Amino acid sequence: MPMNWRLFPPIAVSDRTRIVNRRTYSGQPGTVVSVPEQDGQVLQANGWTYIAPSGPTSERPKGRTGIYASHRGTQFFDETLGKLIVFDGQTWRDPLNGNAV
Structure with a gap:
């Protein structure tokens, strides 16, 4: 994709x-x-x-394979939220405060 x-x-x-x-x-x-x-x-x-x-929340990387796999440390600019987020291996988080997004 x-x-x-x-x-x-x-x-x-x-x-x-x-x-x-x-x-x-x-x-x-x-x-x-x-x-x-x-x-x-x-x-x-x-x-x-x-x-x-980057892309809207619905386009966040998913799965464990492919060029845009979601592995621990994967970064994505969520255009819906207007911020860079990071995948911790389980959940997408705001790197500034650690909150799940």
């Missing part, structure tokens, strides 16, 4: 705007951009920094 990626744009001004698959991406240092996975791969190869896969 393709997923969105959260990325930081590069600091270098010349690399902040890219056209990938006919979509234009730009951002300022410190901002975050969500893009389709296939675009994220190209942006990452051009200096953008990968943070985590």
Whole structure:
């Protein structure tokens, strides 16, 4: 299942705007951009920094196999909650307070 990626744009001004698959991406240092996975791969190869896969709560990684398996330490940016969460092996948690989400 393709997923969105959260990325930081590069600091270098010349690399902040890219056209990938006919979509234009730009951002300022410190901002975050969500893009389709296939675009994220190209942006990452051009200096953008990968943070985590992202999507709504219903798209959280599930199962123990695959590229987006849910193993202890797996990170996911939950767009429904608007925050990065981490899987502890049993439950998705807010890493700032440890609460289940």
